[in-house]
Amino acid sequence: MRLIAENLGGERGGDTVFSSIGFVLEDGQALLVTGPNGSGKSTLLRVIAGLLPVAEGSVRIEGVAKIEDGGEAFPSIASACHYLGHQNAMKPVLSVAENLRFWRDFNGDGHADVEEALETVGLGGIGHLPFGYLSTGQRRRAAIAKLLVSRRPLWLLDEPTAGLDKASEGGFAQLMGKHCAEGGIIVAATHLPLGLDGAKELRMGASPSPLWGGSIREAERGGGLE
């Protein structure tokens, strides 16, 4: 599978946030989206996921495996991706396991079972607790377990390690490495190194405020791929 963005532009509230973004990611590749606050990293992920409209250009997947009836296993990016946003998308009054079972049923393509996924993220034994009881880092780990209970080749991750301790960051780096080694693709917006060897980097444009360490290169809000 390939994820292809061509001349991609995104808007928020009618204003252009980024434009002229282009990249191709093949099976097993990862892209780190970096840049200052407000430069459009989250907006880019949401545009790729189909949660916000494409303002210009295009983003698409190609080369998706066929299923038995000749159709494509994933007919759209939305059906091919896991989107992990800033919010964890879990119900606080449901138990951790109930939340994961919901997402497993909702997304289909059952993969790891819920207990196995919780063990993997170091939450074995607390699946019965209401999600709302968990600490910030435990909530993030439970949200990461969501990536494991259904198989989706494309992971779109927004600040995935926010709130994680060092050991959990290392564990998540291994999970991401395994996903790529199995042919998955990752696009991750981050301010922190994620421990993903060989990842490409897309730097989004500068912050409009010089006071917080950004420059005022408003004309360069488009991204550059390295």
Ligand SMILES: Nc1ncnc2c1ncn2[C@@H]1O[C@H](COP(=O)(O)OP(=O)(O)OP(=O)(O)O)[C@@H](O)[C@H]1O
């Ligand atoms: N619903 C909205 N309406 C109007 N503008 C918005 C909306 N949501 C975000 N924006 C603006 O879009 C721009 C890009 O925001 P975005 O969240 O994509 O940045 P980011 O690079 O992910 O930032 P951060 O590093 O702080 O997470 C910001 O200037 C933000 O104020």
